[in-house]
Amino acid sequence: MATNRVTGESLAAYRLPPDAVVDALGSNAHHGLSNNEAQARLEREGPNELAASRPVPGWRKLLAQFREPLVILLLVAAAISFILWLFEQDSELPYEAIAILAIVLLNAAMGFFQQARAEQSVNELQRMTASQATVIRGGEQCRIAASDVVIGDIILLEEGDTVPADGRLIQSVALQTAEAALTGESLPEAKEPEAIVGEAPLGDRQNMVFSGTSVTYGRGKAIVTATGMQTQMGQIAEMLEAAPPETTPLQQELARVGRLLGLVVIAIAAVIIGTIIAVEHVSGLAGLVDVLILGVALAVAAVPEGLPAIVTAVLALGVQRMAKRNAIVRHLAAVETLGSASVIASDKTGTLTRNEMTVRAVVTASGRVTLGGTGYQPVGDIQSGEGQDLINAPLKHELERALTVGDRATNAILMEEDGQWHIQGDPTEGALIVAARKIGLADEMLDARYERVGEVPFSSERKLMSTLHTDSEQQTHIQVFTKGAPDVLLSRCNRERVGTETRELTQERRADILRINEELAGEALRTLGVAARQLPTETFDPDAVSEHLETDLVFVGLIGMIDPPREEAKAAVAEALAAGIRPVMITGDHPVTAAVIGRELGICHDNQALTGAELDKMPDAELGRRVQEISVYARVNPEHKLRIVRALQEKRAIVAMTGDGVNDAPALRNADIGIAMGITGTDVSRKAADIVLADDNFASIVAAVEEGRTIFANIRKFLRYLLSTNMGEVLTMFLGVLFADRIGLSAGNGSLALPLLATHILWINMVSDGAPALALGLDPGDDETMRNPPRPRVEGVITRGMWAWIVFVGVIVSTGTLLVLDASMPGGLIEGSGSLAYGQTMAFTTLVFFSLFAVFVSRSDHQSAFRDLFTNHWLWVSVLLSLLLQLAVVYVPFLQKAFSTVSLTPGDWLLCTLTASSVLWISEATRFIVRRNHHRQKSHGDSPLNLR
Structure with a gap:
C-alpha cells in the first residue's frame, strides 16, 4: 500500500x-x-508522542542565578578585594571578599531553590494523551499502544475513551466528546461525519x-489525520516551546540599576584615583595599593550588597502571604508583575464560570419557574416568574412532571464525595438531575416508582433521547x-401538559413555545424540551423499542440551563475595575453565551463579542485599535x-x-503573568503559569x-532605603577624600586616609541595613492600595522623584557623617582630639544610626x-537588632580587631544619635511643606503633584 504523507490537516x-x-x-x-x-x-x-523538552541541568539553573548585572558587579568587587588582599596580606583572611561572596551565594541559593521546579508543560501534555488505542489493522480489531498509532490508522472510539490522535470521523453513533480543555466549550460536542462547507474554527x-x-x-x-x-x-506544545523567556519590570529595573551602579562606580573610582595620583604625586607600589584600596572602598560603598538577597527574601515572604490567600506563586518575580497588572485576560469556562451546567429556568404551560443555586450542589431557591416563592398548583404539577422526565431520561449519576458534588456522565444530564433534587424529587423516590425497561439512545440525526x-x-x-432539541421535539407532540391534565397543542401554542425558546437562547441558556406519553402495558414489547415510540407525545416544558458565573466573580470584577484593572x-464558547456572561459579570455593557473568525480577517493594526474597546472574545483558538x-x-x-485548559497554556506562557486554576486546571496550564489559584476563585486573583x-x-520602600543609605x-x-585637608583627615604618616574602611561599609550594607530592609518588606498594605490605578509599564520601579x-x-547622611568625623x-573645620581609628569609629557609628533613622x-x-x-513590629525588632x-562591633575585642574600631563613651553615642536623627527631622519638615503645597494646589483646582 502506498503511503501518502500528506496529513489530514493539510488536506x-x-x-x-x-x-x-x-x-x-x-x-x-x-x-x-x-x-x-x-x-x-x-x-x-x-511515534505518536509529543516531543519532550530537553531537561536543563541543575548546574545551568544555578549559574543562571549569577547573570544579573548587580550580582556580576558584586563578583567583580569580590575579585578585586581578594587580589588586593593577596598583595597586602593585612589580615588573616580576605574578609571583604568572603563577605561579598557569601551574600552572592545566599541570593543564588534562594533563587535556585524557589524556582527549582522547572517548566514541564510539554511533558504534562504528553501525560494527557491516551496510553492505549483501539484500531483496525489488516481487517482485525486490536488494542495497541497509543504511541504506535500512525496517520491512516482507523481508530474506534467508545464512551470513556481518550482520543489517541487527531482524526476525521467516518462513522458516528450519538458520539460526543468533551473538548473544554482544548476549545473552552463548556458542553460536550456532538460529532457527525458530514463534511463542513467553508472555513470552520476548531470548536x-x-x-x-x-x-x-x-x-x-x-x-x-x-x-487518523495527525x-x-x-x-x-x-x-x-510547539507554541509553549517557542515562547521567549519574559523578564518582569522589577527584573528589568534591577538590571538597569545594576548597570547604572557599575558605571557610577567606575566613573567615581576613575576620577578619584586619577585625581589622587595626579595631585598627591603618588608613587611606588605601596602608594598605588592605597589608591586601589580606595577604589575598592568606593565600589563597596556604591553597591548595595544585600539588595539581590533582600529582593529575593521579600518576594519569598510575599509568596507565603499570597499562599494564605489561595494564590500559589511558582516564579518569584511574578509577584510584583501581578501587582502591576492593568488587564486580566480571563478564560470563561471554569474561571469566571463554574464549568458546571446549571438549570436556570423551566417554562411550562402555566408559566416560568427560576431555580437558584449554582453548580452540582442540589440547593437553591425556587421562584415563579413573578419572583414569588409560592408557586400555584398547576405550575407546581407541571414543574414536577418536567423535571421528572428530565431526571429519568438520563444516564448521568450525581455523587457526593468529601462534601463535593460532581457528575459522572454528561454535564447536561447532570444539571437535570440536580434541578430535580432542588425541587424535592429524591432519587430513591423516583427509582422506587419508575423502573427503566428500555431506552432509545440519543442520535445526532434525531436530536432526541427516550x-x-x-x-x-x-x-x-x-x-x-x-x-x-425543542424544535424537533415539538414536531413529535400533539398535546401539552396543563396542570394534571392534557390539552391539544395548537399551532398558535407551538409558535408561542418556539418564541419562548428563542427568548431563553437570548439569555444564553441552552434549551431542552421534555415530553412524555403512556403505552398500555399489555401492548408493550421490550424487544421492539425504537424511535417509532417518539410520536404522539405530550409536551411538558422547556428547560433552560447555563454554565453560570461564579457568585463571587461579579464582585471581584467590580473591585478590579475600581482598581483601574x-x-x-x-x-x-459561543459569542451569545460569552456576551451574556460578560454583561452579567460587568465585564462589558453590551452584547458585543469579537469572534475568532473575525480575528482571522483583521489586520494587526486594526486589532491593535479594537483591543482597547472589545472586552469579550468568543470562538477563539490558542493562536487567537x-x-x-x-x-x-x-x-x-x-x-x-x-x-485552566490546555488551550490556555500558550497564552499563559506569553502573558506578563500567567494564572492557572488549581482545581479544575490541567497540569499543562498549571505548569505553564506563574501563579496557580488553589481555590479556582476569580476573586482570589483580585x-x-x-x-x-x-x-x-x-x-520600593526598601529600594528607597538601601539606595539612599x-x-x-x-x-x-567621595567628599571625605576630596576635602580630606579641610576636615583634618590624615593618617599621620603622610599616607592616604579614608573616612571609612571597606569593612565598615560592607558591615553596614549587609548587616546593619539588611534586617531593617527585610522588615520593610513586611509592611502591611494600606487602604489606598486598591484605589489607585496600576503602575504604567513605562514607569520604572525607581522613578525620578525617588532618585x-x-x-x-544621601547628602544629609554624608554631611552629618563627615561633620562628626x-x-x-x-x-579641620571643627577641632577634635581623637585618633584616626576613633574618628573612623565615630563616622562608622553615625552612618549606622543614619541608616536606622532613614x-x-x-x-x-x-x-x-x-x-x-x-x-510593623518586625521593623522595631530589626532596628534593635x-x-x-553595632554595640558588639564597637566593644567586643575580636570584632574591634576585625573592624579596626575603638570603644566609645556615652557622650559619643549621644552625639552620633543626635546627628543621625537630623535625617528624620529634615525629611519631616520637607514632606510637611510638600503636602501643604499639594493641598493648596488641590483646593485651587490644580492638578495634583506627582510625589513619587
Missing part, C-alpha cells in the same frame, strides 16, 4: 467527505492499514476528533420520557488568544492571563493583585514617618 480534512480523506491517506475504512504498512509509517514518521469542526479529548457518549470510527507534534495538542419505565402508581401503563474575557495578549501588550498593557501591589510598594556612603567616601529623594537623603579629629523615613514617599509608626550588633 483540510473537515471539508472533505470521509472516503476522500481515506483515499488521500492511503488507507481502507473497513480493513485499515496492514501491519507492515503501519510499521513502516511508524518508523518513518516517528466548530464537528466531524473531527482531537488528541487528548475524551468521549463522553456514544461511539464512532475515525481515520499524530504527535502535528496534532492540535502538539501545536500547542427512556421507558414502568410506573408503580399506574401499573397499566408504560411511561415514555423524551428529551431533546480591565477584565477581558477570552473564550472558545496569543494574538490578543500580544496586541494588548503592544498597547503597553501589563497582561495577567488566567485559564486578592492576589492587592497582595502583589503591597509587595511592590514594599520593594548607599548614596550617603558613596558621598561620604531625587535618594540623593537628598571632623569633630572627632584634630584640625528606615522610618523610607516607609512612604510623602506621608509622615510617624503615621502608623507601630504597625542592628543597634545591638
Whole structure:
C-alpha cells in the first residue's frame, strides 16, 4: 500500500467527505492499514508522542542565578578585594571578599531553590494523551499502544475513551466528546461525519476528533489525520516551546540599576584615583595599593550588597502571604508583575464560570419557574416568574412532571464525595438531575416508582433521547420520557401538559413555545424540551423499542440551563475595575453565551463579542485599535488568544492571563503573568503559569493583585532605603577624600586616609541595613492600595522623584557623617582630639544610626514617618537588632580587631544619635511643606503633584 504523507490537516480534512480523506491517506475504512504498512509509517514518521523538552541541568539553573548585572558587579568587587588582599596580606583572611561572596551565594541559593521546579508543560501534555488505542489493522480489531498509532490508522472510539490522535470521523453513533480543555466549550460536542462547507474554527469542526479529548457518549470510527507534534495538542506544545523567556519590570529595573551602579562606580573610582595620583604625586607600589584600596572602598560603598538577597527574601515572604490567600506563586518575580497588572485576560469556562451546567429556568404551560443555586450542589431557591416563592398548583404539577422526565431520561449519576458534588456522565444530564433534587424529587423516590425497561439512545440525526419505565402508581401503563432539541421535539407532540391534565397543542401554542425558546437562547441558556406519553402495558414489547415510540407525545416544558458565573466573580470584577484593572474575557464558547456572561459579570455593557473568525480577517493594526474597546472574545483558538495578549501588550498593557485548559497554556506562557486554576486546571496550564489559584476563585486573583501591589510598594520602600543609605556612603567616601585637608583627615604618616574602611561599609550594607530592609518588606498594605490605578509599564520601579529623594537623603547622611568625623579629629573645620581609628569609629557609628533613622523615613514617599509608626513590629525588632550588633562591633575585642574600631563613651553615642536623627527631622519638615503645597494646589483646582 502506498503511503501518502500528506496529513489530514493539510488536506483540510473537515471539508472533505470521509472516503476522500481515506483515499488521500492511503488507507481502507473497513480493513485499515496492514501491519507492515503501519510499521513502516511508524518508523518513518516517528511515534505518536509529543516531543519532550530537553531537561536543563541543575548546574545551568544555578549559574543562571549569577547573570544579573548587580550580582556580576558584586563578583567583580569580590575579585578585586581578594587580589588586593593577596598583595597586602593585612589580615588573616580576605574578609571583604568572603563577605561579598557569601551574600552572592545566599541570593543564588534562594533563587535556585524557589524556582527549582522547572517548566514541564510539554511533558504534562504528553501525560494527557491516551496510553492505549483501539484500531483496525489488516481487517482485525486490536488494542495497541497509543504511541504506535500512525496517520491512516482507523481508530474506534467508545464512551470513556481518550482520543489517541487527531482524526476525521467516518462513522458516528450519538458520539460526543468533551473538548473544554482544548476549545473552552463548556458542553460536550456532538460529532457527525458530514463534511463542513467553508472555513470552520476548531470548536466548530464537528466531524473531527482531537488528541487528548475524551468521549463522553456514544461511539464512532475515525481515520487518523495527525499524530504527535502535528496534532492540535502538539501545536500547542510547539507554541509553549517557542515562547521567549519574559523578564518582569522589577527584573528589568534591577538590571538597569545594576548597570547604572557599575558605571557610577567606575566613573567615581576613575576620577578619584586619577585625581589622587595626579595631585598627591603618588608613587611606588605601596602608594598605588592605597589608591586601589580606595577604589575598592568606593565600589563597596556604591553597591548595595544585600539588595539581590533582600529582593529575593521579600518576594519569598510575599509568596507565603499570597499562599494564605489561595494564590500559589511558582516564579518569584511574578509577584510584583501581578501587582502591576492593568488587564486580566480571563478564560470563561471554569474561571469566571463554574464549568458546571446549571438549570436556570423551566417554562411550562402555566408559566416560568427560576431555580437558584449554582453548580452540582442540589440547593437553591425556587421562584415563579413573578419572583414569588409560592408557586400555584398547576405550575407546581407541571414543574414536577418536567423535571421528572428530565431526571429519568438520563444516564448521568450525581455523587457526593468529601462534601463535593460532581457528575459522572454528561454535564447536561447532570444539571437535570440536580434541578430535580432542588425541587424535592429524591432519587430513591423516583427509582422506587419508575423502573427503566428500555431506552432509545440519543442520535445526532434525531436530536432526541427516550427512556421507558414502568410506573408503580399506574401499573397499566408504560411511561415514555423524551428529551431533546425543542424544535424537533415539538414536531413529535400533539398535546401539552396543563396542570394534571392534557390539552391539544395548537399551532398558535407551538409558535408561542418556539418564541419562548428563542427568548431563553437570548439569555444564553441552552434549551431542552421534555415530553412524555403512556403505552398500555399489555401492548408493550421490550424487544421492539425504537424511535417509532417518539410520536404522539405530550409536551411538558422547556428547560433552560447555563454554565453560570461564579457568585463571587461579579464582585471581584467590580473591585478590579475600581482598581483601574480591565477584565477581558477570552473564550472558545459561543459569542451569545460569552456576551451574556460578560454583561452579567460587568465585564462589558453590551452584547458585543469579537469572534475568532473575525480575528482571522483583521489586520494587526486594526486589532491593535479594537483591543482597547472589545472586552469579550468568543470562538477563539490558542493562536487567537496569543494574538490578543500580544496586541494588548503592544498597547503597553501589563497582561495577567488566567485559564485552566490546555488551550490556555500558550497564552499563559506569553502573558506578563500567567494564572492557572488549581482545581479544575490541567497540569499543562498549571505548569505553564506563574501563579496557580488553589481555590479556582476569580476573586482570589483580585486578592492576589492587592497582595502583589503591597509587595511592590514594599520593594520600593526598601529600594528607597538601601539606595539612599548607599548614596550617603558613596558621598561620604567621595567628599571625605576630596576635602580630606579641610576636615583634618590624615593618617599621620603622610599616607592616604579614608573616612571609612571597606569593612565598615560592607558591615553596614549587609548587616546593619539588611534586617531593617527585610522588615520593610513586611509592611502591611494600606487602604489606598486598591484605589489607585496600576503602575504604567513605562514607569520604572525607581522613578525620578525617588532618585531625587535618594540623593537628598544621601547628602544629609554624608554631611552629618563627615561633620562628626571632623569633630572627632584634630584640625579641620571643627577641632577634635581623637585618633584616626576613633574618628573612623565615630563616622562608622553615625552612618549606622543614619541608616536606622532613614528606615522610618523610607516607609512612604510623602506621608509622615510617624503615621502608623507601630504597625510593623518586625521593623522595631530589626532596628534593635542592628543597634545591638553595632554595640558588639564597637566593644567586643575580636570584632574591634576585625573592624579596626575603638570603644566609645556615652557622650559619643549621644552625639552620633543626635546627628543621625537630623535625617528624620529634615525629611519631616520637607514632606510637611510638600503636602501643604499639594493641598493648596488641590483646593485651587490644580492638578495634583506627582510625589513619587
